[in-house]
Amino acid sequence: MSLINRLKNKITGNNKKDVVLDKIKNQKENSSIKKYEKGLSKSRKSFSHKIQSLFVKHREVNDEYFEELEEILIMADVNATLTLDLIKYLKQKSQIKKITSLAEMNDLIFEHLFNMYNPDEITEGLNLTKGELNVILVIGVNGVGKTTSIGKLTNLLKKDYKVSLVAADTFRAGAVEQLKIWADRNQADITTPVKPGADPASVVYEGIQKAKENRTEVLIIDTAGRLHNKENLMNELKKIYSIIEKEIGAPAKETLLVLDATTGQNGVVQAAAFNDVAELTGIILTKMDSSAKGGIILSIKELFNIPVKFIGLGEGIEDMEPFNLTNYLYALTEGLESNEQEE
Ligand SMILES: Nc1nc2c(ncn2[C@@H]2O[C@H](COP(=O)(O)OP(=O)(O)OP(=O)(O)O)[C@@H](O)[C@H]2O)c(=O)[nH]1
Ligand SMILES: [Mg+2]
Known part of the structure; x- marks a missing residue:
């Protein structure tokens, strides 16, 4: 089952990420998303690909896993406060949800990033008035x-x-x-x-x-x-x-x-x-x-x-x-999704 469908089955309630994934899936041909995917390929390698590589090293979610995850976020220039908040959230949530598998953790990371921000947020364009200087x-x-x-x-x-x-x-x-x-x-x-x-x-x-x-x-x-x-x-x-x-x-x-x-x-x-x-x-x-x-x-x-x-x-x-925040988050985290699908 694809990640999208799996998540749809799993996640109840109004989840922003579902909406986002649906939108992106429908716009895969959109050239802006393609530019983001290409332009963010280096960042994706140091973010989602590294998070995926934790799969190889760790069989389950443990303290070492969280330490390495923290390092990856800091190295990707996510600032310290945000990283610590994210790790704290993931630790709490994984306990509540009794998550032990890394695949589910990837879901959680992916989901949380989209939930943290408003995917419908329209980035303010330039404040320009036609016909004026x-x-x-x-x-x-x-x-x-x-x-x-x-x-x-x-x-x-x-x-x-x-x-x-x-x-x-x-x-x-x-x-x-x-x-x-x-x-x-x-x-x-x-x-x-x-x-x-x-x-x-x-x-x-x-x-x-x-x-x-x-x-x-x-x-x-x-x-x-x-x-x-x-x-x-x-x-x-x-x-x-x-x-x-x-x-x-x-x-x-x-x-x-x-x-x-x-x-x-x-x-x-x-x-x-x-x-x-x-x-x-x-x-x-x-x-x-x-x-x-x-x-x-x-x-x-x-x-x-x-x-x-x-x-x-x-x-x-x-x-x-x-x-565009949605395109950006998608291009940054895309590896996590394909990893899920390969499972
Ligand atoms: N890869 C890449 N290179 C860029 C991008 N934007 C600018 N550059 C390169 O960065 C270098 C510096 O760009 P400039 O536009 O001259 O920078 P500047 O701020 O005007 O520089 P000064 O006038 O010296 O202060 C050039 O080689 C650009 O081609 C970008 O988005 N991607
Ligand atoms: Mg210049």
Whole structure:
């Protein structure tokens, strides 16, 4: 019997996971789920495949099993509090349900992850208004994938909005050229600094004037990667925010923090630092495809009240998806399901 049917027989009451599995089964051809499955394959190996491998080592649920499970969760970057809560829950539940087999434990883990979160939770999209000039500011430390994500985001948004770009990274040689390439690929307008090292706020000012003239609806601002020297960052952001307010008469619609999933808990530290100085409205989590630490999303959810709005699943222009918790959890835990079916 398939896992889905088995669970349906076994679990009574309204179980969110059943609903989710049904939905996913019906949408297997959905290209977004396929992208998630592919992009999260490394994370899946370090999560569900490792949990499966406990089958080989342990015949039954015991203290050693729980210790190893805890280690797997921590290594997958599920934060410590969440890991301990999860282990505590699994220990209690397995006692109550008198679970001794690892197959049933896998059921429990799979089920609990889906029950912890609302599978119907619609990730907030971007807060954009058609027909108006909406500004999106993109910030984050060096090399996390800001410019690449702007290229991908432009590709996603250009179907519905007129998008223009601003190269306010006046600091790094080559940064302007890099954004220009993405602008060309997307056939989007771009405002560049008049000279290297120009004041980023002045480029933003120019960008807004041009945007008003050519009826841009979404203006995306690329900024220089910087380590979190809070004072400098705060001053620079203040200047940019005030130019936006003054020139548009409304604040930036989105300030997106870009985090690199491969940096693990360091990303969590960056989120905390940026959250102190910027009015963050969302996170773009990049390089999920290169990371084995998919648990970082659960950590971010646990620690900050900032939605992950997009995840980067590769280097190509199409390799960024709006974040979808159901697809993500499914792609992370999928191995557990096939393990069940093979039994
Ligand atoms: N595999 C993978 N690589 C990515 C992803 N996003 C960005 N990259 C790569 O990460 C590297 C850095 O990307 P950039 O977009 O230049 O990063 P940045 O934050 O703009 O960097 P600075 O401007 O130097 O601060 C590039 O080689 C990108 O191709 C992703 O989702 N997956
Ligand atoms: Mg850049």
